Amino acid sequence: MKRNLYRILGVKKDADLATIKKAYRRAAKRFHPDISAGTERQFRDVQEAYEILSDPQKRSVYDRENVSKPPIRMASTKTAFVTPHSLDFFEQFFFGLKEPWFGSFPDIFAESKRRPGSLAVEVILTPEEAEQGGEILLPVQFEIFCEPCHGSGRFARFICDHCLGSGKVGRETKIRLRIPAGVRNGLVQRIPLWNSGYQEIDLTLTFLVRPN
Template sequence: MAEKRDYYEVLGVAKDADDAAIKKAYREIAKKYHPDINPSAEAAEIFKEASEAYSVLSDKEKRAQYDQFGHAAFDGSGGGYGGGFSGFSGDMGDIFGDIFGDLFGGGRSRRNDGPMKGANLRTAVRITFDESVKGCEKELKLNLKDPCQTCHGSGAKPGTSPITCPKCQGRGQITITQQSMFGMVRNVQVCPDCHGSGKIIKDKCTDCRGTGYQTKLKTIQVTIPAGIDNGQSIRIRGKGEPGINGGEWGDLLVEVAVSQHPIFRRQDYDIFSTVPVSFVQAALGATIRIDTIDGQVEYELKAGTQTDTQVRLRGKGVPSLRNKNVRGDHYVTFVVQVPTSMTKEQKEALQAFGEAMNGKTTANTTTTKKKHPIKDFFEKDKDK
C-alpha cells in the first residue's frame, strides 16, 4: 500500500496556512477534479485524497493532532485519536455543500427573499475618433421596461393580489438534499413555481400578462465624455431590468466602439501619426504644417532631418477621463519621400548634386551632361 502524502502537500499549502488559504486550495482542486466535472478514475483519486486532507486541516482539533503526530494521529499507532481515520463522516456534507455551493446551484440552506437589484442591460454605440477625443452626445432608441399602468407593477388583475407561493413558502428558494459519497449535500435552488419572487399570481393582468411591466421604445440621451477609448462602457443607472422584491433597477451599460482614424493612432492618452516630407525639405529644413486633433500647427523642420525621426508635440494628445485639462502628447514620425519619377533635367541636377557631395551617381544616361546649378534643382522641387 502506498504511503500517504502529507496533507499540506496534497492541498499545495504551507504548514502555517490559514483557514481561508486551505479552503481556497481545496476549492481549486475540487473544481478541477470533482467526479461531476471530471469523471476519470485518476481524477476521482485526486479528489478523494484532497477531500481527506481538507476534512482534517479544516478542523482545528484534527489539524492540531495531525501537526503533532502526522498520519499516526488517525491510525491508532500514535498518541492521537486512534481507532482509524473516520473517512468522510461527520460534517463533511456541510463542508462539501459550502465549498460547492457556487458550482451546483447553491450552498447551505439560507433565506434570500430580500430585495435584489435587477439585471443590467447592455448595448453599443459607434462614434468617430474625433468624437472620442472631444466628447459628444448620442441618442439611442431602445426597448425598455416600464411598470404596467394597469396593475401598477403587481402583475395581478385589478382587484386581486398575488398570493404567497405554497412551494417555497414565500422564500423564493427551495432546498434539495441529496445523498452522495461524501454525505448529505444540500443544494439551494430558485423556486421553479414562483421563479424566486415568493409570490404566485393566479389572476394575471391582461395588459402585462402578469409580468408587472410593459416594454416601450424609448430614446435615451447618452453623454460620451472626452477621452473615452474603444471598448470602454458608460453606465446609465436605473435603465436596466426591474429589481426583485422591491429591489432597485439594474443599469444600462453602453459600450463605445471607436472607428479608426485615417491618420491618427491612439495608445492610452497619446496620439501617433506619420508625416511625409520631401527630400529637399528634409535636407534644407522647412516650415511644415502638421495635422493634430486641434487642427493644423506649424513646425520648423530642422535641416538634415532623417527618415523615422520622431518629435513630440506636448499636450496635443487625448484628454484624461478624470481631468479633461490633462492631456497626453502627440508623437510625429517624419518619413522622407524619394521621388518616384523625375524629368531629365532633375536627374542631371541630382547627378550633379551627387558629384558635389563626392558620391557616385546611380543613373546611367546617354545624353551629354550639362552643369546645372544645384540650387536651381532644389528650388524647382520646392515649388512643386
C-alpha cells in the first residue's frame, strides 16, 4: 500500500479541492527548503501528494487502489451565468441614453464560436425585460495565464505556489452591457475584453428569453 497522501497533507479522505489547496499551501510553506533546512524529502512528499489529489483522474485511481471509501466528487463549470430574476433587478442597472463602451450593438451579433481565450455567458431575461431593454452591470469570472510561472505551473521541479500547478489564475471584472429593446431569444454577441485590460479574451454572450 502506498503512503497515505491525505495524511501527508493533513486532510480528510472526502476533502474537496479548495481544502486540499489550502492544506498544500500550508504544508509547502512549512517544508519549503528555503525556509526550513533539511526538509527536502517532506517537501517532495507534499508536492507528490498535491499532484495526485488535485487531479480528479489521478485521485480516482489512487482512491480505488488505496482507499475503501471514495471521495465526494464535485462538479464544476467555467461558464458564468447571470440571471436577473425580476424587473426591479434589471431596472437597477438601467442608464437611459448612455452609449455602451463596446460600440454599435447590431454590428457585433454573430453565431457563437468558442475558441481559446473565449468565455461564454448566458444572460437570461424575462419577456418584459427583453422588450424594454436597458443596461446591466455584468460580473464576469475567467482565467488568465499565471505570470510568475509563465503558464507552466512549475518552477523547476516544484509546483508554482501562485497557481498551484494549473498554470492559470482566476480574475473577475464587471462589464456595463447595453441590451436593446426587443432583443430576441438566442441572439449571440461577442465582446473583446481589451477595454478591461485582458487583450487575449473575448466574451460571448447568449441572450435567452424565458417566462417568469
